[in-house]
Amino acid sequence: GRFFCGQVTAAGKVPPAKVLVIGAGVAGLAAIGAASSLGAIVRAFDTRLEVADQIHSMGGEFLKLNFKQEDGGSSDGYAKTMSPEFIKAEMELFAEQAKDVDIIITTAAIPGKKAPLLVTADMVASMKPGSVIVDLAAATGGNCECTVPGEVALTTNGVKIIGYTDLPCRLPTQSSQLYSTNLVNLTKLLSKEKDGNIDVNFDDVVLRNMTIVRDGEVTFPPPQISVSVAPQKPAAAPVQEEKKPANPLFKYLALAGIVALMFLVGAFAPESFLPHFTVFVLSCVVGYYVVWNVSHSLHTPLMAVTNAVSGIIVVGALAQLVKTDAYAPSVVVYILCFVAILIAFINIFGGFAVTKRMLKMFRKD
Secondary structure: OOOOOEEEEOOOOEEEOEEEEOOOOOHHHHHHHHHHHHOOOEEEEOOOOHHHHHHHHHOEEEOOOOOOOOOOOOOEEOOOOOOOHHHHHHHHHHHHHOOOEEEEEEEEOOOOOOOOOOHHHHHHHHOOOOEEEEEHHHHHHEEEEOOOOOOOEOOOOOOEOOOOOOOHHHHHHHHHHHHHHHHHHHHHHHHHOOOOOOOOOOHHHHHHHHHEEEEOOEOOOOOOOOOOOOOOOOOOOOOOOOOOOHHHHHHHHHHHHHHHHHHHHHHOOOOHHHHHHHHHHHHHHHHHHHHHOOOOOHHHHHHHHHHHHHHHHHHHHHHHHHOOOOOOOOOOHHHHHHHHHHHHHHHHHHHHHHHHHHOOOOOOE
C-alpha cells in the first residue's frame, strides 16, 4: 500500500497510488472522481466506448484493448454480453494491470443476474502485498473470485478484498439523507400542483416505470426504455446557399460616380470649401480607425474624452449662428446647427454619465 497522493519529503519521494476502476457507471465514475481528487493515478475500463469521455472528464485514463474494440453499449444503459475473444483480451488486460496497480475497484453488476467474474485468483496472487480490492458487486456474487460476500478477506500474499454487502447501512446518515431526498422529489412529482391530490401521470417516465397497479389494472412490467450514455449528435448545420459574386460593373459605376462628384464639387464649389471638405473627410477616416482600433477595456475612458470633442462641435455650431454684416445664416444652416448641437449634447450627457459610473468604481464608500 501507499499514499493516494504522492509525497516528496527530505526522506525521499513516494509515488502516488495507482487505482484501477472496472465499470464506469454511476458508482464507477464516482470512484474515479474521488480517487483522482485524492491525487491517485486512476485507470478505468468499460466495454461501452461512449463512456471514454466521461472517464477523462473525471480525471481517469480510459484503457483500451489490444483487440478490435467492440461497443458494449445497449439500449437499457447496461453493458451487453461480449464475444469470447473480447472477454479473453479483457482478462489479459486486467491480469497485466493487477501486477501494477495498488487498488482495484469493481462495479460491474447486472440487475437480476450474477455479477460477471473479472478478477481471478491468479490476478489476486500477482498483486503486490498491501493491495486492496473493493468489490461493489459482492451482493450478487462479486466480480472477484476471492470475494467473500459480507466480509473482508485477506489473502496469503497480503491482498485485502472488501466484499461488504451492506454499504448503505455503514453510512446511515448519508444513505438516509439521499433516500429522503428521493422521497421528497417523488412527492413533488406525484402532486405537481401542490394541492395534495395525487396524479399518476403515465406520460412521466419515472412514474410509469415504478407503477405496479393502477385503477385495479396490473401495469407491470413497464415498457423498456431505450437509453444511452453516448453524446447526442449535433444537428446538421443548415446548408447555406453560395452567394453569387456581385457584378463588378456596379462597383465600377459607383466609383466613377464618386470621381465625377468630386470633379463637380471642385469645379463649382467655392475656393474655401475644398480645405474644409478635405479636413472633414480626413477627420472621418481618422476617427473611424481610432475608435474601432481601441481596446474594449478603453471604451469607457474614451467616452469621457470625447466630451471635449463634442464640446468643440457645439462651439462650432454656435459660431455659425452669429450674424455679421458680411454673413447671415440661412435656414439650412440653422437646421444643420440644431442637429449638430442635439447629437453633440446626447454624446456629452452620455459621456458624463459613463464617467460618473467609472469614477464610482474607485471610491470606497
